[in-house]
Amino acid sequence: MAVWRGFECLFIFVSLFALCCGQWGWRLPPGYACVERPVQAICRLRPNPTLMSSEYRDIQGIVIFTQRITCFGHYSLQVKINIAGLPANGTWDYHGIHVHESGDMSRGCESMGPHYNPYGTAHGSPRDPESRRHVGDFGNVVKDPFGNIQGALFDNIASLVGRTSILRRGVVLHEMQDDLGRGINRESLRTGNAGRRLACCVIEPL
Numbered sequence: 001m002a003v004w005r006g007f008e009c010l011f012i013f014v015s016l017f018a019l020c021c022g023q024w025g026w027r028l029p030p031g032y033a034c035v036e037r038p039v040q041a042i043c044r045l046r047p048n049p050t051l052m053s054s055e056y057r058d059i060q061g062i063v064i065f066t067q068r069i070t071c072f073g074h075y076s077l078q079v080k081i082n083i084a085g086l087p088a089n090g091t092w093d094y095h096g097i098h099v100h101e102s103g104d105m106s107r108g109c110e111s112m113g114p115h116y117n118p119y120g121t122a123h124g125s126p127r128d129p130e131s132r133r134h135v136g137d138f139g140n141v142v143k144d145p146f147g148n149i150q151g152a153l154f155d156n157i158a159s160l161v162g163r164t165s166i167l168r169r170g171v172v173l174h175e176m177q178d179d180l181g182r183g184i185n186r187e188s189l190r191t192g193n194a195g196r197r198l199a200c201c202v203i204e205p206l
């Protein structure tokens with residue numbers, strides 16, 4: 001009986017510890033209850049005003065971020081992308097899309113800075129490990145022949161919570177395909193040669 005009581009106590013102790021202190025160094029933002037809940041954010045894409053070419057002036061879009069948070073940490077970030085108004089020129093085209101460092105749109109998409117890169121790593125693919133990509137590297141989305149982009153992706157590195165949160169930073173849609181760090185020049189490991197910034201927005205909590 002005494003032995004069984006011991007195990008029971010240990011079990012209860014371990015359960016309580018897991019419930020209250022299970023975040024293992026990851027601190028819950030203030031006001032967050034220790035229950036699973038979704039956190040959401042939204043970004044409303046607008047055409048880059050500093051871009052001179054008229055073919056990209058009608059871009060409109062929404063990016064919705066959803067992430068489930070528990071006291072043990074967070075689940076991967078779901079990113080839903082819905083964009084219209086790109087050239088309806090009959091071709092399928094890849095366009096790089098990233099989270100950039102700053103939510104500053106005072107000079108259009110140019111003031112949003114480089115890819116969000118809190119760990120000082122090289123540019124890469126969203127499927128690369130944390131040490132070989134930027135936090136902001138979402139890779140490419142595909143534009144259909146009618147000028148629409150519809151997609152959803154999951155990311156295990158970018159997050160809406162914690163010290164390296166992407167909240168209030170920028171989303172930038174590019175003119176060219178992101179080479180995911182596999183290009184032949186130095187720029188490949190900085191920007192993926194994704195070219196000009198067509199549209200952008202600030203990630204706002206929802």
Ligand SMILES: *[C@@H]1O[C@H](CO)[C@@H](O)[C@H](O)[C@H]1NC(C)=O
Binds near residue numbers: 086087089143
């Ligand atoms: C079609 O539009 C895309 C931009 O989405 C552009 O990159 C591509 O060069 C255009 N293709 C043609 C054939 O004009």
Ligand SMILES: [Cu+2]
Binds near residue numbers: 098100115172174194
């Ligand atoms: Cu970018």
Ligand SMILES: [Zn+2]
Binds near residue numbers: 123133136191
């Ligand atoms: Zn990058």
